[in-house]
Amino acid sequence: MFNDFKLTEDRPVYIQLKEYLKRMITNGHLLEQQKLPSTRELSSLLSISRNTVLTAYADLEQEGFIYAVKGKGNFVSHVETFKSQSFQLNWTEKINEQTLLADYLDLMKHGVRWNKGMISFNSIAPDEKLFDVENFKRAFLNRMSIEGDIVLNYGYAKGYKPLTEYLLNYMETKGVDTRNKDILITNGFTEGLDIFLSSLNKKNGRVLCENPTHYSALKLFRLHGFEIDGIEMDDDGLNVCKLETLLSKKEYDFAYLIPSYHNPTGIVTSSEKRKEIMDLFSRYKLPIVEDGFNEELRYSGSHLAPLAAFAGLGNNVIYISSFSKILFPGIRVGWILADKELIYYLESMKRARTIHTSTLDQAVLYQYLYDGYFEKYIKKAKSVYKKKYELAVHYCKQYIPFKRITGDGGLHLFIELENNIDSRKLLEKCYQKGVVFSPGDVYYTDSSGKHTLRLGFSRLQEREIIQGIKIIGETLKNNFGG
Amino acid sequence: MFNDFKLTEDRPVYIQLKEYLKRMITNGHLLEQQKLPSTRELSSLLSISRNTVLTAYADLEQEGFIYAVKGKGNFVSHVETFKSQSFQLNWTEKINEQTLLADYLDLMKHGVRWNKGMISFNSIAPDEKLFDVENFKRAFLNRMSIEGDIVLNYGYAKGYKPLTEYLLNYMETKGVDTRNKDILITNGFTEGLDIFLSSLNKKNGRVLCENPTHYSALKLFRLHGFEIDGIEMDDDGLNVCKLETLLSKKEYDFAYLIPSYHNPTGIVTSSEKRKEIMDLFSRYKLPIVEDGFNEELRYSGSHLAPLAAFAGLGNNVIYISSFSKILFPGIRVGWILADKELIYYLESMKRARTIHTSTLDQAVLYQYLYDGYFEKYIKKAKSVYKKKYELAVHYCKQYIPFKRITGDGGLHLFIELENNIDSRKLLEKCYQKGVVFSPGDVYYTDSSGKHTLRLGFSRLQEREIIQGIKIIGETLKNNFGG
Missing domain, CATH: 3.90.1150.10 (Aspartate Aminotransferase, domain 1)
Structure with missing residues (x-):
């Protein structure tokens, strides 16, 4: 006994001892009412300081794993131990169709x-x-020193206020009229799209998109049971004739478009085509989910406004984006910029599902942007x-x-x-x-x-x-x- | 013109100038083909260095907002500007019943x-x-120095490996037999519960829980369309007679229980009652979602094993918890410990909806736990x-x-x-x-x-x-x- 106790160097020893003893107790190697070695014995047996053993024993007593009897020593308490009970549910039978589909469509698995x-x-x-780890650390330390306690406590479902304000301003510099718009922060682009799809009244159950298109979006359309009509891509964006034909023939709930560095074709939709598309959707009074994917990566050429800018005060564009894809994908922060009324509802869905996006991620991203490191x-x-x-x-x-x-x-x-x-x-x-x-x-x-x-x-x-x-x-x- | 340019002290000046000029261009105060002041003029007009203006102009040209004509100066490019177009959708009409319900049930709003x-x-x-900001910073810097590039890049839907391994071990010290179990990291407890509810085949459409119970859980049950039967609380946990009566009368899909510091009653379910409950659910072959809420906060008394420990090798307990609620709620990290097969499916739903939980949050939390700061x-x-x-x-x-x-x-x-x-x-x-x-x-x-x-x-x-x-x-x- 105790000869399999192995120390790693970089952790407090009393914690390692506590975990070791807890494990011995819960897996039944130390039995209820069994006497533990004295602190002196154990410290010499494991070659660790007696104080370490004292701290570990005190903690274990406080947590109810052991009890002390004055003058007699420490004993193991009653603790629930591993059982061999074998009541088994068949979970595959309990999983719904949508989840089986999510598994089937899971490219990372298959x-x-x-x-x-x-x-x-x-x-x-x-x-x-390329990661700018040093400035990221700076942004973190900077933000923590400004308001570490706020960063670590609950935030708002809509998002971390300095970040939502920054992003509204950022969208304005892209030419977006934000007066009737608002922002909701999400766990990356994907949650943004999923929340929108979950909130939409599926009147026609049909969506339009470029063909091919972003796999995660296609997957979500399928999981939400949408019929999907794709429009082939010309070299300057989707084929507008085909778009017009489809719009005149069938009823759609919305379209999903990726105007810049379209995934997977890499095509950038021209300014003229953006205008044509917006005019068509205005005429058919249809919403567009615009994926801001890698818009920030444009190497050169003239400025290209997002569809959300072409809409002016119109409220049919739901712009969803994220810096994560080019900056730090490990930080899951995306945003939806859309009509105020729509955001008002999406906010409640966001709160119901994930309370809010990590304040830490939002706050560090905000500071990184604000300090000019992103530029x-x-x-x-x-x-x-x-x-x-x-x-x-x-x-x-x-x-x-x-x-x-x-x-x-x-x-x-x-x-x-x-x-x-x-x-x-x-x-x-x-x-x-x-x-x-x-x-x-x-x-x-x-x-x-x-x-x-x-x-x-x-x-x-x-x-x-x-x-x-x-x-x-x-x-x-x-x-x-x- | 330019007299409303105001500098704040803590941001690079060229970025402030760029944003100012972009705004002037996109809101139409600077017109297409209008000549900009020379760099010398603008630097003297705004009392900033000429280099700053040069950098801003170079960036704006690179981003397509302005163009330079040799020997003549810089001019505004064609940029999409705010329109007064007024095509308006009525978003309230386009929102589905579930979202209206989420709004109605949104206590933060109402x-x-x-x-x-x-x-x-x-x-x-x-x-x-109480927040331990200094050690949190230490954990952050420590982790970033170990693998900053990994922390900032894409991770796995299941979670950050060192954290999932830590948590499996942690659950073992609570007496849980993890041999047939696995862990999925989620954006806090709430996403964990939502993903489980979204994946379950709603055979009976009915859930059992303590009455009263946790509001966010109740809200999710309602949003997922479950009928809810509540069981009143005795001082040592739910009333087992009532539980037995309900189980014998109706068919349920699962039960949701909060054995420790039950929210809102604060009652801790006794060890004897935990065993009785587990025996009953074994008999009726029903899954239990166990909410590990604030289990770590026990002030004193004997060790109380979670229901997941009583299950032994049985696979009917889905244990969902989070340290966030007592540690740092701003960090959104929760976990589901459940049957391996079930986690296999939930993983795909997690990936479809939010790709993965912030690696940054997971990595810093891991380091904080590992270094013993949590203890x-x-x-x-x-x-x-x-x-x-x-x-x-x-x-x-x-x-x-x-x-x-x-x-x-x-x-x-x-x-x-x-x-x-x-x-x-x-x-x-x-x-x-x-x-x-x-x-x-x-x-x-x-x-x-x-x-x-x-x-x-x-x-x-x-x-x-x-x-x-x-x-x-x-x-x-x-x-x-x-």
Whole structure:
């Protein structure tokens, strides 16, 4: 007994001893009423100070695990121990259809696994080597010194006030008329979309979106039981003729659009097309959920206002975004900017479901933005990603026999191969050569897109980008006669 | 023009200038093709350095807000500006029943408002004066130095691995057999419960719980459309006879129980009763959602194992808890410990809805726990709250003519007045004298409880507790003949 007690260096010893003894008691290795070694004995047995043992014993007594008898020592109390009771429910039978669907659609569980050392074009998360950890620490310490107690206590469902005000101002500088708008902070973009979908009266049960589109959004539409109509993408945004045809034929509840660095095609919708789209939705009196995805990453060119700016005082755009995707995805902060009345209702759904988003995350993000670190970071990030982007485009054009390649910047490219090539079969071959990518079919609203793939290059080194693209190209030529 | 430019001291000046100019452009005060002042002019006009203006202009050009013409200066680009378009949707019409119900049940919106300077017994949040801000900072810096890049990047839906492992171990020291269990990290307790409710096949559409019970849970049951049967509370936990009667009469999907410091009654379910309850649910093969609410706050007495420990290898207990409620509510981290298969499904729902819980929050909480700060904090917190608790009990007994008072510790007491006294009317009178509390009716599953109230004392000074209780007592005697 006690010979399996192992100390780790970086934790208080009395806590390690307490946990060890609790475990011995709850798993039945120390029995009820059993006498514990004296503090002197135990300290010499484990080569730890007697004070440490005293503290551990005092705590265990206070928590009811042991009791002291004057002059006799310490004894184990009655504590519930592991039972062998074996009453088993079959949980799979108790899970509803929606959850089974969520499992089925869970790419992280069922997608292609890859190993370390492989070149993976799967990710479109930011490169962690770029992370501005030092300034993030500064922002944290700065905010904590200003109001650490507020940061750590309950906040409001709508969000941390300095942040919501900052974001309203930020949206105004993008040309958005915020007079009749309000902001709700969410756990990233995804919760924002989910709360909106959960709150909407599903009158027609049908949604319009670009085809292909963002997988997490598609998944949520499916989980909420929406029928999905996709509109193919021209090089400057969705095909407006097709949009008009669909709008005139069927009734929709809303549309979901990603005007900048559209995921997965990387296409940026032109200013003219944004206007055309807004005019059409005005005419049909339909709401648009605008995904602000990576809008901040524009490398160059003229300013492009979000659809929310084109709407003016109109209230049909629900703008959902997050800095997390380019800044710090580990911090889950997104926001919805929308009509005041709508936000009023969404706030109650947010409160009912998650009370509010982490005040810590919001407060540190706010300070990071306010102190101007974001401005600096984004400049550096743009220059790094631009280089990777140009490299990827260059080598794709050189090595991959594609039918079409899209991506005006951002963190990924989208490739359409010849129609008869199955990108999942290509993936199998590439996998054997240590390269993986995202087959494009999952992003499609229908069964098309089997011949497409997405290449995320944000987290790869330049030489990996080149080598990976070469391997994909060669595999195509050797196996599919591309 | 430019005379309304105001500098604040603590932000980089070029960023303030950029934002100012963007605003002037997007709101139409600077027009397309209008020439901007030269950098020299603007720096002298605003009394800022010329370099600052140069940086701002360069950024604005890069972002497409202005363009430079060689030898001529800088000009405003075409930028979408505020429109007066007035296409308006009626969002109230587009909101579904569930969301209207969430709004209706939103106590934060529709509850009694109170003003600063009042004595408020509403809150059961921890006292922010106790917050261990310095050690929290230490934990943050420690974790960031170990793996800042991982903390800031995407994590896993199931949770931050060191934290989930810590919690599994933690639950084992509480006597839980974790061999067939797993953990899912959520945005606090509330998201945990919501995800479970969203995933359960609503076979009978009926839930059992203590009456009264936790308001956020009641709200979620209602939002998910459950019929709710409440069981009255004896002083050592729910009435087991009533439980048995209900179980034998009707079919339920699950029960929701708060064995420790039950909210709102403050009752701790005895060990014997816990065993009886577990035996009954075993017999009826029903799942129990166990709310670990403030279990860590036990002031004294023998160790009380959670229901999850009594289950042994059985898999019918879904234990949901969070340290946030006593530690740092601003950090939204909770966890579900349940059957492995169930967690496997819940993980996909979590991913679909919020991707994952903030890695930052999880990582700092982990480090705070690991470094032993939590152990120290909880000792201090217990001694402070114990004093407040004893004071509150003492003065309630002295001044308030109650029929029953419950609360074995924790952060609140629950009072039943004579049946003919309406606590909302009492609240109105007390409000005029600067004291507010939570009328108890909202915690009831049925229309009973109009004569009850909850007194949260955690955030009040000792003299406020005394004075507040005196005022409630006097108001009762003077107005209700108590």
